[in-house]
Amino acid sequence: MLVLGLESSCDETAAAIVEDGHRVLSDIIASQVDVHARYGGVVPELASRAHVANVVPVIEQALNDAGVTLDDIDGIAVTQGPGLIGALLVALQTAKAIGYARNIPVVGVHHLEGHLSAIRLEDDYPPYPHIALVVSGGHTSLMRVDGPGALVELGATRDDAAGEAFDKVAKLLGLGYPGGAVVDKLAQTGDPTAYSLPRPMTKPETKLEFSFSGLKTAVLNLVRQQGLPEGQALADLCASFQATVVEVLVRKTRKAAKQEGLKHVQVCGGVAANSGIRAGLREAGEKDGFRVYVPPPIRCTDNAAMIAAAGTYQLERGERAGMDLNANSGLPLPSETSA
Ligand code: KG4
Ligand code: ZN
Numbered sequence: 001m002l003v004l005g006l007e008s009s010c011d012e013t014a015a016a017i018v019e020d021g022h023r024v025l026s027d028i029i030a031s032q033v034d035v036h037a038r039y040g041g042v043v044p045e046l047a048s049r050a051h052v053a054n055v056v057p058v059i060e061q062a063l064n065d066a067g068v069t070l071d072d073i074d075g076i077a078v079t080q081g082p083g084l085i086g087a088l089l090v091a092l093q094t095a096k097a098i099g100y101a102r103n104i105p106v107v108g109v110h111h112l113e114g115h116l117s118a119i120r121l122e123d124d125y126p127p128y129p130h131i132a133l134v135v136s137g138g139h140t141s142l143m144r145v146d147g148p149g150a151l152v153e154l155g156a157t158r159d160d161a162a163g164e165a166f167d168k169v170a171k172l173l174g175l176g177y178p179g180g181a182v183v184d185k186l187a188q189t190g191d192p193t194a195y196s197l198p199r200p201m202t203k204p205e206t207k208l209e210f211s212f213s214g215l216k217t218a219v220l221n222l223v224r225q226q227g228l229p230e231g232q233a234l235a236d237l238c239a240s241f242q243a244t245v246v247e248v249l250v251r252k253t254r255k256a257a258k259q260e261g262l263k264h265v266q267v268c269g270g271v272a273a274n275s276g277i278r279a280g281l282r283e284a285g286e287k288d289g290f291r292v293y294v295p296p297p298i299r300c301t302d303n304a305a306m307i308a309a310a311g312t313y314q315l316e317r318g319e320r321a322g323m324d325l326n327a328n329s330g331l332p333l334p335s336e337t338s339a
Contacts, residue, residue, distance in 0.1 A: 001074045003315065004062070004098075005308025006055075008091035009083025009111050010137070011035075011042045013054035014304035015062035017073075021312030024121055026065035027305045029298075030054040033178065040177050041167070048086035055094050062304075070102050077311020080108030081331030082138065088327035096325060106321045107314040109307045110334055112139060113149060115268040117313075118295040118306035126264035126293045133253045135277070136269030137163035137178075142208050142256045145266075148313040149334040154256050155208025158201075162245055162271045165212035169219050169241055174228060183238045184274050190232070190239030195222065197244045201252075208252050208259075215244060246276040250284050257290045266293040273297035 003021070007014040011032040017025040032050045036042050063069060078095035081088055092108070099106035116132055119125045131154075132143045140163075141156035160168070163180055170179020175186070197218050200211045219241055223229070229237050257265055267281055278294050285292040299306060 001312060001315065002068065002072050003075045003077050003308040003312050004059070004073045005304035005306070005311060006059070006076065006078040006091040006095050007111075007114070007302055007304040007307045008051040008055065008087050009079045009081070010087060010302060011047050012302040013051045013058050013091070014302065014307075015055075015058040016303065016305035016308050017062050017066035017068060018121070018305055018308035018312065021117075021309050021316075022120060024305045025068070026062045027303060028058045028062045028065065029303055030058050037177055040171055042084070044084045044086055047084055048090060051087055051090035055090055059094070070098065070104070073102075073104055075311065075315040076104055076106045077109050077308050077314070078106065079111050079114060079307050080325065081328035082111055083327075083329060085327055085329040088329065092325065092327045096321075096323060100323065105315060106325065107311045107319050108321050108325050109310045109314065110331055113151075113310045113334055114306040116143075116145060116151075116266070117148070117310035118268055118299040118303070119266050119293050120309045121299060121305055122293070122295060124293065126266050126291070129260075129262060130264035130266060131253065131257050131260060131262050131290075133249060133265065133267040133272075133281075134269050135162040135249065135267065135271035137161060137167065139269065140210050140212070142252060144260050144262070148310070151333055151335040153333065153335075154260070155210070155252065157210040157212060159211050159213040160216060162210070162212060162249065163269070165216050165245065166271065168216045172220055172223060173234065173237065180271060180274065183242060184276070186235045186238040187242040187276065188239075190235030190237070192239040192243035194233075194236035195240035197240055199244055199248055202248065208256055210248065210252065212245070215241070242274070242276045246274070246280040249277055250280040253281060254284050254288055257288065263290045264293065265290050268295060268300060270301040273300040
């Protein structure tokens, strides 16, 4: 089964062709970093306009790179939500238009189900059930994944998402947008013990929940008191901040694996590209005896191959969206919908 995946939920316009939910024939991502960088964050209206300009070219390139035409496509999988409504609508309406014109079935995919499916594109992927740590710009949660589309949320953030914390700290340190990758790079030359920052939500009664807004405020207060760090001090602060986030994420993931008695753990979403979280979880896995699965960095951040992988299961199950398929900026998780 050849599936065309489309994604436009935030600031990446992406199209990919995936065979049988596993083999990536092409994977095209048009990033809008240049459009939003001067504003220090994503400007929704500019994102929508850039998606409109990019969506057809990325689809054409995805088809060309895969050496196929629309005649070969068996299904179209498109992100339905959550995300920016004006941005989501661009790929969604394009998917419906192509589906209608070429008589190709279309399915709407939950963006997080996409992130959770990115690992299925690798040779080595976790069996079900497994634990998933989902860490992106908009979400931070621990889940038990019982199968495709069968999710049980074990805990989530009470405020900011992990990626949001990286982005906000990067912004207040003058490192621009998007911040996660820059903080990660600087952290590699810094001393993670240089600054002592609060480790949020580590008391037992906080269970598997997270909170990152206090940590961001702690960095803000530090900058207010000591001024903007430069050179080695900047690298040290990035390293200390990252080590704190990693410590909390790793601690809670170990707890979730233990609680559920599961030996396979995946981490996905943009923050899964972080070198500290990748290393920290692998180390914890070796200690506790669970295996850690992480997609390559380019499949941690937003892409359409993961949407095609998730959509393939839905198409195989016989799901078909009607012409009334609509974008939903607050789309609930699949398990919540069916409950
Ligand atoms: O999954 P994603 O591309 O978009 C959402 O669904 O939100 O995640 C984007 C987030 C941003 O907050 C970005 O700063 C963060 O992932 N990110 C990173 C790294 N690369 C991307 N955070 C920490 N370290 C990285 N290397
Ligand atoms: Zn995402």
